[in-house]
Amino acid sequence: MWEALQLEFMQNALTAGILISVVCGIIGTLVVVNRIVFLAGGIAHAAYGGIGLAYFMGWPYLTGTVGFSLFSAGVMAAVTLKAKHRVDAMVGVIWAVGMAVGIILLDLTPGYNVDLMSFLFGSILAVPRSDLWQMAVMGVVVFVVVVYYYNDFLAMSYDDEFARLRNVPVTFLYCLLLGMIAVAVVMIIRVVGLILVIALLTIPPFIAEKFTRSLRTMMIASSILSCMFTVTGLFLSYALNLTSGATIILVAAAGFFISALWEIFKHRQPTYPSV
Template identity: 50%
Template sequence: MSEFLTALGDYAFLQTALLAGLLASVGCGVIGTFVVVKRIAFMAGGIAHSVLGGMGAALYFGLDPFAGALVAAILSALLIGAVRLAWKTQEDTMIGALWAIGMAIGVLFIAKTPGYASDLMSFLFGNILLVPTRELWLMAGLDLVLILTVALFYRQFLAVTFDEEFARLRGVPVTFFYLLLLCLVAVTVVLLIQVVGLILVIALLTLPAAIAGHYVRSLGVMMLVATLLGGLFTSLGLALSFGPDLPAGPTMILLAGGVYLASALLSHRLARHRALRRVTAA
């Protein structure tokens, strides 16, 4: 750890990586909370894996893969949302098909891109150490969009997340806000791909919020706690991976996964203890 702190003051790329992790944690906490509470992790996974098609196409045509990822993520979110609304009985199959098609398109584009496809592993598993400084501004801008949108439509998102039928009866345009929520998930996926890659993105999107959900019931507080946990996992994972020269993304996920398992066991024990106390008191 001391080696990392010393290097952090000397190397700009480490400072950029640390900032990228913290910026990604904002979307991870805010939107990950909705993903966990509404139980749409599989849909978020479909969006994440479809993104490779956009990244591969952008790389093939000489464009910014980050921009290609953003466009592909939003299009995938709208398509997956439409599938869920129109074909509920075949939802899982259709999302799985889109998931596979997006991955296949991306691999084909990357394979046909002239030169060595060195970026493929970075796309799949992330490489936070290679995030360019200019993309920090784009990440900060996307975070601002997420925060402002959620703040502006918080009550509507709350209603759609917990009870769509009740929201519809109250006159909330459920379809619009549902698709808007999926688009915010898409933006968050693009943020997190910079840090852990599209294979591991769902873990970082859901684990901090799931841990927070063990101990808090307020959606706003859950977002705050999940954001702080996301920042802790990305920062500490980066520090732990530096000395042994390990991949930073998988290290972050292992750290988050270990804390989640420990938290799940602890919350289960606490729940049993409370239940026993109620029985004893009665």
């Protein structure tokens, strides 16, 4: 098994996995506690429109997708702030329209046949060095922003009304959060695919939320869990010759079920005398 570490593509895949785990641990925590998983899923799927746009216009991948995702995140932020009760329907619309636009634009791009499947499950085993650097820079930016605004993010996520009374710029922070989700999701999709992004944004924070007592520890625990799932998944996929992204997700799912069973077991343990 250890000979796998000698292979450069395996080293790159592991580095990418760890970088992504840290970013998803931080952003995923904010996504889960703010209950915007569906919104994050919408942004991730709408990014397809960006992929199509980039190929159709002949723009670099990042310009097209980041621009498109920031736009769809902006629309979602505006809807959330103006008509909160309409958000889920609006996210559904953007979700579907974004994907459809992407596919039609790829159809219309002459002589180009992109395998959209690779954007679903990604290709973590084929990450080039340059992408690692981009992700490292993004990771540092996300980390710095979250550390700088930590108390404000905490107050906004816990009780946005009270946060407003303490002059926390709730609207700005909400837009900042959606913007960070958009940029992070787009960069990570390219490497590990859409489905793994959603899995890593939700499963580790959801497990971590149960046993942590602060957002900070939840972020750290999510990142560590995410790393464990990614590394285990990568080695399993190498050993058993399975698709890496899907294997990582199933490892994470196994972790999730173990934590859920443990939770049920823990709640059954103490038997109080009935009153």
